[in-house]
Amino acid sequence: MALINILKISTVYSRVSLTFRFNVYIPKDLNDALRALKVEGEGLLPIAGGTDLLVLYRQGLVKFNKLLDLWPLRNSLSYVRFEGGYVKIGALTTVSELLDSRIYMDKRFLGFKDACSGFASPFIRSIATVGGNVGAAHPLSDIAILLLAYDANVKLASLDGERLVPLREFFIDKRKTLRKPDELIVELSFKEPPTNSSTSLIKLDRRVGHSMGYVIVSTYLELIDDIVKDVRIVFDSMGKPYPERAYKTEEYLRGKTLSEDVVKEASESILPNEMRRITDYRSSAEYRVELSKVLLKRALFKTKERILGGA
Amino acid sequence: MYMSSVPEYIKIVEEVFDKFKGREFLYIGKDVRRWDAVEKIKGKSLYTADFLKFYKNAVFVHSVRTKYAHALIKSIDVSEASKYPGVLKVITAKDIPGINDVGYVIPDQPLIADRKVRYIGDIVALIVAEDQMIAREAESLIHVEYEPLEVITDPLQVVDLMTLKEKPHTLIHDERGSDVLVHYKVRRGDMEKALREADVKVEGVYKTPFQEHAYLEPEAAIAIPEAEGGVTVISSTQCPFDVRKAVAKVLGVPLNRVRIVVPAVGGGFGGKEDVANEVAAKAALAAVLTGRPAVSIHTREESIIGHSKRHPMIAWYRHAAKKDGTLLAVEANIVMDTGSYASLGPFVPWRATVHATGPYKVGAARIDTKAVYTNNVYAGAFRGFGNPQVIFAVERQMDLLAEELGMDPVELRLKNILRVGDETVHGQKLTEEHGVGLEEALLKAVEASNWSSKRMEYRKAVGPLRKGIGVAIFYHGNSIGVEGADYSSVTLIINRDGSISFRTGLTEFGQGSTWGLVLIAAEILGVPPSYFKVENPDTSATPDAGPTVASRATVMGGAATVIAAHKLRKRLNEVASHILGCDPEDIVIKAPEVYCGSDPNRRTVWQDVVEQSFWLGIPLQEFGYYRAPRAVWDEETGQGAPYITYTFGAIVAEVTVDMETGLTKVDRIYTAYDIGRVINKVGAELNAEGGAIQALGYGLMEELIHDKDGRVMNPNLSTYYVPTIKDAPEIIPIWVEAHYRKGPLGAKGFGEPSFNAVATAIANAVSHAIGLPVYELPLTPERIYMMLKKAGKI
Amino acid sequence: MLEVRRSDVEYPDVEIVMKINGELKKVKVKPYERLIDVLRNKLGLTSVKEGCGRGECGACVVIMDNRPVPSCLVLAVRANGKSILTLEGLAPEGKIHAIQKALIDVHALQCGFCFPGVIMMSKHLLDNNPDPSEEEIREALDGNLCRCGSYLRFVKAVKLASKYLREGKTYFDESEVLR
Ligand SMILES: Cc1cc2nc3c(=O)[nH]c(=O)nc-3n(C[C@H](O)[C@H](O)[C@H](O)COP(=O)(O)OP(=O)(O)OC[C@H]3O[C@@H](n4cnc5c(N)ncnc54)[C@H](O)[C@@H]3O)c2cc1C
Ligand code: FES
Numbered sequence A: 001m002a003l004i005n006i007l008k009i010s011t012v013y014s015r016v017s018l019t020f021r022f023n024v025y026i027p028k029d030l031n032d033a034l035r036a037l038k039v040e041g042e043g044l045l046p047i048a049g050g051t052d053l054l055v056l057y058r059q060g061l062v063k064f065n066k067l068l069d070l071w072p073l074r075n076s077l078s079y080v081r082f083e084g085g086y087v088k089i090g091a092l093t094t095v096s097e098l099l100d101s102r103i104y105m106d107k108r109f110l111g112f113k114d115a116c117s118g119f120a121s122p123f124i125r126s127i128a129t130v131g132g133n134v135g136a137a138h139p140l141s142d143i144a145i146l147l148l149a150y151d152a153n154v155k156l157a158s159l160d161g162e163r164l165v166p167l168r169e170f171f172i173d174k175r176k177t178l179r180k181p182d183e184l185i186v187e188l189s190f191k192e193p194p195t196n197s198s199t200s201l202i203k204l205d206r207r208v209g210h211s212m213g214y215v216i217v218s219t220y221l222e223l224i225d226d227i228v229k230d231v232r233i234v235f236d237s238m239g240k241p242y243p244e245r246a247y248k249t250e251e252y253l254r255g256k257t258l259s260e261d262v263v264k265e266a267s268e269s270i271l272p273n274e275m276r277r278i279t280d281y282r283s284s285a286e287y288r289v290e291l292s293k294v295l296l297k298r299a300l301f302k303t304k305e306r307i308l309g310g311a
Numbered sequence B: 001m002y003m004s005s006v007p008e009y010i011k012i013v014e015e016v017f018d019k020f021k022g023r024e025f026l027y028i029g030k031d032v033r034r035w036d037a038v039e040k041i042k043g044k045s046l047y048t049a050d051f052l053k054f055y056k057n058a059v060f061v062h063s064v065r066t067k068y069a070h071a072l073i074k075s076i077d078v079s080e081a082s083k084y085p086g087v088l089k090v091i092t093a094k095d096i097p098g099i100n101d102v103g104y105v106i107p108d109q110p111l112i113a114d115r116k117v118r119y120i121g122d123i124v125a126l127i128v129a130e131d132q133m134i135a136r137e138a139e140s141l142i143h144v145e146y147e148p149l150e151v152i153t154d155p156l157q158v159v160d161l162m163t164l165k166e167k168p169h170t171l172i173h174d175e176r177g178s179d180v181l182v183h184y185k186v187r188r189g190d191m192e193k194a195l196r197e198a199d200v201k202v203e204g205v206y207k208t209p210f211q212e213h214a215y216l217e218p219e220a221a222i223a224i225p226e227a228e229g230g231v232t233v234i235s236s237t238q239c240p241f242d243v244r245k246a247v248a249k250v251l252g253v254p255l256n257r258v259r260i261v262v263p264a265v266g267g268g269f270g271g272k273e274d275v276a277n278e279v280a281a282k283a284a285l286a287a288v289l290t291g292r293p294a295v296s297i298h299t300r301e302e303s304i305i306g307h308s309k310r311h312p313m314i315a316w317y318r319h320a321a322k323k324d325g326t327l328l329a330v331e332a333n334i335v336m337d338t339g340s341y342a343s344l345g346p347f348v349p350w351r352a353t354v355h356a357t358g359p360y361k362v363g364a365a366r367i368d369t370k371a372v373y374t375n376n377v378y379a380g381a382f383r384g385f386g387n388p389q390v391i392f393a394v395e396r397q398m399d400l401l402a403e404e405l406g407m408d409p410v411e412l413r414l415k416n417i418l419r420v421g422d423e424t425v426h427g428q429k430l431t432e433e434h435g436v437g438l439e440e441a442l443l444k445a446v447e448a449s450n451w452s453s454k455r456m457e458y459r460k461a462v463g464p465l466r467k468g469i470g471v472a473i474f475y476h477g478n479s480i481g482v483e484g485a486d487y488s489s490v491t492l493i494i495n496r497d498g499s500i501s502f503r504t505g506l507t508e509f510g511q512g513s514t515w516g517l518v519l520i521a522a523e524i525l526g527v528p529p530s531y532f533k534v535e536n537p538d539t540s541a542t543p544d545a546g547p548t549v550a551s552r553a554t555v556m557g558g559a560a561t562v563i564a565a566h567k568l569r570k571r572l573n574e575v576a577s578h579i580l581g582c583d584p585e586d587i588v589i590k591a592p593e594v595y596c597g598s599d600p601n602r603r604t605v606w607q608d609v610v611e612q613s614f615w616l617g618i619p620l621q622e623f624g625y626y627r628a629p630r631a632v633w634d635e636e637t638g639q640g641a642p643y644i645t646y647t648f649g650a651i652v653a654e655v656t657v658d659m660e661t662g663l664t665k666v667d668r669i670y671t672a673y674d675i676g677r678v679i680n681k682v683g684a685e686l687n688a689e690g691g692a693i694q695a696l697g698y699g700l701m702e703e704l705i706h707d708k709d710g711r712v713m714n715p716n717l718s719t720y721y722v723p724t725i726k727d728a729p730e731i732i733p734i735w736v737e738a739h740y741r742k743g744p745l746g747a748k749g750f751g752e753p754s755f756n757a758v759a760t761a762i763a764n765a766v767s768h769a770i771g772l773p774v775y776e777l778p779l780t781p782e783r784i785y786m787m788l789k790k791a792g793k794i
Numbered sequence C: 001m002l003e004v005r006r007s008d009v010e011y012p013d014v015e016i017v018m019k020i021n022g023e024l025k026k027v028k029v030k031p032y033e034r035l036i037d038v039l040r041n042k043l044g045l046t047s048v049k050e051g052c053g054r055g056e057c058g059a060c061v062v063i064m065d066n067r068p069v070p071s072c073l074v075l076a077v078r079a080n081g082k083s084i085l086t087l088e089g090l091a092p093e094g095k096i097h098a099i100q101k102a103l104i105d106v107h108a109l110q111c112g113f114c115f116p117g118v119i120m121m122s123k124h125l126l127d128n129n130p131d132p133s134e135e136e137i138r139e140a141l142d143g144n145l146c147r148c149g150s151y152l153r154f155v156k157a158v159k160l161a162s163k164y165l166r167e168g169k170t171y172f173d174e175s176e177v178l179r
């Protein structure tokens, strides 16, 4: 049998420091932060709540020597506001603040209640940020999934200016986004939806509380007399390792009456055709698909009820 | 050495039992607050890692673990790591001064692997450094050459389930020549005849998972070097005397050079038996080799990867019965996965074997249990100790049998359960003295839960949410049976100011059993519990009380307490009689009052009695020692009297299953237990709740998963799910008191039984709800969904 | 060939100021240090427990500027200028807080390792919601694992504490508890 030397590190050791230590740059304001990023480039990693980053670091899955602390930017980047027909959420808004904003008191935003109150645990919510959830680029990201249902845009800022990227294009691989090393996510925004619309988000796992979800689904519906004017369906994964829309299922539903039969057809026939799931230690692909079907049905009807005036 | 007559201490326990019969208690069974309540609630109680704040110059011990679950070690080069600034020493197997072994029962587990590694948690070197980060940094400078071997994660790769013969495979313990650790048997009655006479037979293969203790405090030890090559270790353990033995062995010093102190412990559940030896030994080694205080603290990930688990079981069962429900025979082949090392693996399968037919009268039985090594994380002690696994199989079988016979599951059980006068499957005759309250427990649980009507009504439901109700019963042998010398001891010291010091080597890790002992002493002495202080277990001050395992603290420690308190009380009565002039038997102590029962005006105070004893030269310290009556077990037939007595219980669970997703919610659990005299009511209730919630996790969500290379896939608490507050169902406790005459004031053990049958009651309820038999735990949504799908129910 | 450099010298101490349990504290920390380690080892506040170091158990929760945070996932430098409450600061010497009293009253105590976090979360809940429903209590304590399984008692205790607090009883004498 072959001999395997598990450590090949010594060849690179002379150049790469072994240390797990890091320095933290505490910027004065956004401009200062962006300047630091410009100068340091990839060597400087932004940290918001750290609930994703510090766990990866602990596991040795990311290594860094310099962090850019985004917390001081919270006085300018933590907000939920309605402006010019848009809903705008500052990247450093925590999940708790999102809940506190009571944005979900308006039925069009009830999905926020689902996403935030099912998010981790209350003490994680007080530091986990919206920008971090998007920046994590991980399938099991409740807020990002919900924001995709609103077809949100990501606003990126660098010293060179700002740009808007649709969230649906932002993820390019597991833990990879279109963000350039010198950019920061500063805002998530989406067009204020019409009154006859709402959203919901459902995740299910073997434990009710504090769970990751075998499957997470979020739906946005706009109904006119029971007819689907517009719809967006987002799953934690459609096949790629990040949240994505179920475009074909959406297309099927658009313009149809949201009846039992239509929903059944959408979730049981159309969805499985465009969804590919993986098997891992948590669950089999087969079960994930089956569960996706059931949860899609439930999410659609839940959203419909909300539009019709339920809770 | 030999005593043919009944020893004095057994007589005392019986005498005290008889004396208190029918008497009103002051503290026992009452709502009395724990001595450590304020300390703990204020966050002042110190747990092991908290002591670090006092040792500013402590060094850190970091365990370098293997990259392969099964491999030969060709070479280890630590020279580079040793030179890394801040590293004080890198310890490998050859640096161990004593014996490189921390095996709990048999010496099969090196502290630091030398020749080969057998699971993913095996340690190949210890880095001792100025801080944890330095140690982690230096880890990548350690070069190990491995020769990977075939990894075995399925126990059925080692033995065949139906023949139980060992299969050809790459041996994990090649030094033993076999990977079968133990084989236990029960042989009773005429199996062939029973099978011939049977009207119905049911069989099934049952599987249970690895369960992680997930005590909230990860393992920790701090070692302080002492004179003469000795060491003091602050250790988070359930068994300080076992830790002392392990540390002394590794260091190669006599036992009296090693002192183990146990501060507050953040949960144990059986898991802090063996791993505590390893952790303490690592710290001790580092302390002795560097001459500085040394700390070994496991991270949560290390804790999950590196300590024992509940043994998974795969079992084939066949039950045979007559048309009227009379149980004729039970046959079983049971395979338990002990993982990479034996740990308590020699004992757990024994308990499983003893309990393998459940609390029933069984005419004929053939049970064969084998525990085998694999390259999984090793399995050891966990609340229930082998019993929950076989309860799952037996009680599922009983439900299958009921279904087959068209009987109600309760009716079938009532027909076959053990009552006073019956013989257990081992031929042990149960008498009034043992206390057998199973029938009462079952009937009470059934009544409280309104079983009959729910059982019928729930089946009629339609729609996606289905309700189910299930029952499971069990018995649980008290203390350790024939597994070892079953003794315990306590010391009671009445101080000059009248306060009392209570010392025992039994540890308190949340279960509150030591508090129960104080209540016993308080009751017998006539002194309120607030006079007592329980000292932390310290091998240099407290007597060896045996391990705090096997639900033995109350029964065994309690008996020792009865003896010490009784002897002290006798002397105090004499002193009081000397002061007050009435008969010693007439003395009433209700501290601070002490008076003559016949003439309460003749009185004095507790302080005075204590002071007079001092001047009269009456010793006010007493040592209580108790050894359980010997258990009897024939290795070939499993006949004898394996345990001194049994705790009994009946659980009824109600669930709601979402048929579309497979998700189960437990709505309510009725727990009826016969634990003999309820000594510590508050503790018993808490334990009943805690055990039930932990078992709910076992039934529905908990399983440690290895991949085919033996790596643990879920070594943290967001992928290894334990129940949260949202899962906690309504729990209705019911107590039955069938007193055990040889137990302290009639008490039986309860630490483990609170876990035993809950998961199975839930499984039976799920089965009722979905109308399908279940064969495997945990009942995750996926498992239930796939069963429903396969059966065409969705 | 090997250039071994101990890198901690490159990461100088940073002095931070925090108001801890009402007192101003200056302490030197490394940029990579976690708040939990500073609280426990440098300030001796060992009520703050480490159960997982990954935000999964709640044992390390402290209240920072009126928000409960997992101190195992907070960098110490981030506590600069903040006010922090740990269990040590919940009640004056000789007294216990209503939540502590209630937990003792309902006999919730088992190993106690989860208690500091549970108490901090309960305090935060009651500060913001003086009369929480059972569901709200379960919601608030969802991240606090208690492996001993005292959950049902936590629900009862928070209810009872809310009653005490609404009656104006915030503190109790330690001595009156043990009777
Ligand atoms: C116990 C636990 C439970 C969890 N449960 C959930 C859950 O239920 N649902 C869920 O969705 N997630 C969950 N998470 C994951 C995590 O909390 C979320 O992804 C969270 O939103 C991350 O936010 P953060 O501010 O902490 O991000 P960080 O960890 O600070 O950052 C995450 C990533 O985004 C980058 N980043 C952050 N902010 C910016 C910015 N403004 N500009 C550019 N890049 C940025 C960082 O560099 C990093 O790569 C859980 C984590 C833990 C530890
Ligand atoms: S230690 Fe911080 S949440 Fe567990």
Ligand code: FES
Pocket: B216, B266, B267, B510, C109, C110, C111, C112, C113, C114, C115, C145, C146, C147, C148, C149, C150
């Ligand atoms: S009391 Fe032990 S973990 Fe909660």
